[in-house]
Amino acid sequence: MxxxxxxxxxRLQKRVFTLHKVHYVKFSTILYYLGICILISSIFFWFRLFWRDDNAVTASAVDSKQSFFTDDLLKCFVNTASPTIEVLYRKGGLLPEFDFEVSLLQYMTNINLKDPLTILKNQIPVLGFVDVEKTINQTGSTEVITEEPKRELPGKTEVEVQDNKETEEINETEAISDQPLVLVYHTHTREAYIGKYKVDDVDRTLDPEYNVIRVGEExxxxxxxxxxxxxxxKTVYDVPYDNSYGRSNAGIKNILKExxxxxYAFDVHRDAFGEVITKDTLKVPNPDEIPNKSFRQKYIMSYDGKKLARVMWVVGTRRTENQNEDWHLNYAFTKKLHEALNEKVPNLSIGVETKPYGSYNQEILPDSTLVEIGxxxxTIEEALNSVSYVADAIADVIKK
Structure with a gap:
């Protein structure tokens, strides 16, 4: 039948039900596998954090370390933990623009999402040994990436005609040596001040009339x-920005051989907070109307009827086993400069900061330092107004 x-x-209904049985997983099993994932991630993170070549960190990797371990990172943590503080930061216009994920990625993998070359270097390690700038120059590219070092010997005849008054001022003091005693250079050469210039990157330009080269020349x-x-x-060391200190390290050593x-060596910079001039900026901003007013106030003062850019000194405390020079020597030298400057103009020097990220190439000479002028x-004028006082302080320390 x-x-x-x-x-x-x-029978069909029973068959379908059998095929669609739901399998349950114990909660303890989920926690077990989740714990394994967290453990593996932690091991990977600490491996990346500590197992690094010390020599590379000192020069070539200091830029990426700085870009992660900044005051903005701390502010990011504080704002996350306390919404009240975040509201105060927003109200005062001090909320930092900090991308934690991007910065962490760059720190752990040396990949900068804004620089495709770093991605290629990560996937093809051999590219890390190629000097890209040198290779481009050798292939005859018409794009100028770096300038040839422009080193001027004291007393060398200039093409420009100077009036007698300026010549008398320059020759007012007899030279204490007929050979160079001081090196002025710029690891972050494109760092710019407020002005009308062609923007190369945020607050950076290759125009020497508005970047730190002009301050160094003064x-x-x-x-x-x-x-x-x-x-x-006047060599441009920060194109690209990554490994700027590695390139300036080689540049300093070549100059010292010559x-x-x-x-004495002075790496002239300018400090920064937030963004002031970008490629989208249509009008030169009024310095007194920039949102981060507290930072503006930190680096500005009036003296003798002029606005001066205040000065910060920076000493790198990191030394590797191959660097025998003691950073305390750099600190002692820099502290003398700080005190001498404030004797000339009270409070013009903000102070001496010590940073553990790297040596900033200061291990090369014990009497060397990094100076942030504004x-x-x-504005470039405010920075230039401070230079004569900085020169007074340097001269006093050198001649003592």
Whole structure:
């Protein structure tokens, strides 16, 4: 006898139910596998954090470390933990623009999402040994990436005609040496001040009239007026930004081979907070109307009827086993400069900061330091107004 319709329907229903059985997983099993994932992630993170080549960190990796371990990172943590503080930061216009995920990725993997070359280097390690700038220059590219070092010897004849008054001022003090004693250079050469210039990157330009090169050139002239021979290295070291300190390290050593009489070195920078001038900026901003007013106030003061950009000194405390020089020597030298500057103009020098991220190439010379003359919230004129006082302080310390 043939099976009835009800029987067939019952068997099919039972079959479908069997095929769609739901399998349950114990909660303890989920926690077990989740714990394993967290453990593996932690091991990977600490491996990336500590197992690094010390020599590479000192020069070539200091830029990426700085970009992660900043005050903005701490503010990001504080704001996350306390919404009240975040509201206060927003109200005062001080909320930092900090992308934690992007910064952490760059720190752990050396990949900068804004620089495709770093992605290629991560996937093809051999590219890390290629000097991209040198290769581009050798292939005859018409794009100028770096300038040839422009080093001017003291007393060398200029093409420009100077009036007698300026010449008398420069020769006012007899030179204490007929050979260069001081090196002025710029690891972050494109760092710019407020002004009308062609933007190369945020608050950066290759125009030497508005970046730190102009401040360095003014410092050179002021020191030579005081009888101190100077070499001003105008090489562009921060294209690309990554490994700027590695390139300036090589540049300093080459200059010292050419001019072994140099005893003092000054890496001239300007500090920064937030963004002031970008490629989308249509009008030169009024410095006193920039949102981050507290940072503007940190680096501005009035003296003798002029607005001056205040000065910060930076000493890197990190040394590797191969670097025998003691950072305390750099600190002692820099502290003398800080005190001498404030004797000239009270409170013009903010202070001396010590940073553990790297050596900032200061292990090369014990009498070397990094000086921040103003910030991206200062005009070029404000920075230039401070240079003569900085030169006075340097001259006093060198001549003692």
């Amino acid at each position: 043939a099976p009835s319709f009800e029987y067939i329907f019952f 410092l050179k002239k002021e020191l030579e007026k005081r009888g101190i021979p100077v070499i001003h290295d 001019y072994p009489t140099i005893k 910030s991206n919230h200062n």
